[in-house]
Amino acid sequence: EGPTRWRAAEMMCPPALRPAVVVLLAMMAAEGTSVLRNVYVINRGYEELAERLNSVGAQIEIFRDI
Structure with missing residues (x-):
């Protein structure tokens, strides 16, 4: 199992x-590329979280819907 x-x-x-x-x-933690939509609550709760996680090795891209 593992x-x-x-x-x-x-x-x-x-x-x-x-x-x-x-x-x-x-x-x-998952393999591959995931997409998380409508991240307003994260942006409101944690200032520049994606940038901070990227600085320690994460690969997060932010796309803004128009």
Whole structure:
């Protein structure tokens, strides 16, 4: 059996801050490219989180819908 294998996914961000960050961290642990949409709650709760995580090795890209 071994450890759980995380898979890339595309999903909407949960409306609460802590679950949203848990989903983000799980996506970072997964192999492949994941997409997390509507991350307003994360941006509101953690200033420049993507930039800070990228500075320690994460690969997060931010896309803004028009």
